[in-house]
Amino acid sequence: GQQVMQIPQYQHVQEGEDFTTYCNSSTTLSNIQWYKQRPGGHPVFLIQLVKSGEVKKQKRLTFQFGEAKKNSSLHITATQTTDVGTYFCAGGGADGLTFGKGTHLIIQP
């Protein structure tokens, strides 16, 4: 079945540094979604990308969908302590939505 791999598993950054998490699928995706889960919280939907090569921005967050629709990335510019949490990608395909294992973002003040 469909597999979605996400790297890195953990990322430590100093506050103010940039952060990127990458998502790769074994199959072509119909769409990719990104979620954020704060410590002790539940996943919260951030965005959905549908088109090949699509780039979307939300303030300091930039989301990209690869040309082949098999990979995606989330980039955060100048991290803040409020960015702490786990970022999940989720790929849409024939098997429905498949979540990656997430990247835990740890920020040191």
Next chain:
Amino acid sequence: DSGVTQTPKHLITATGQRVTLRCSPRSGDLSVYWYQQSLDQGLQFLIQYYNGEERAKGNILERFSAQQFPDLHSELNLSSLELGDSALYFCASSVGGPSGYTFGSGTRLTVV
């Protein structure tokens, strides 16, 4: 408040027991999904219902079952519980089709 309501928030029970987790989806959402989240295991998809009917099955054990009722709320039944079933169980809902999921706050199940 996400609009998806899960009860109870916490549950502690003994091995071999049976529990029922409840989920009320966001108003207007027809699809309900159940996920299990263990430490460092990400979100494991269990099962999906759409407007009362089972739509997709993931890694759901035979000891687990679910249903969606006419009012669209859903229940996840976990039986013959084992220590390894201790986890966070999330319910999510969506309007259906390729749209974002709205997650509930989860039920933390501890099997002792």
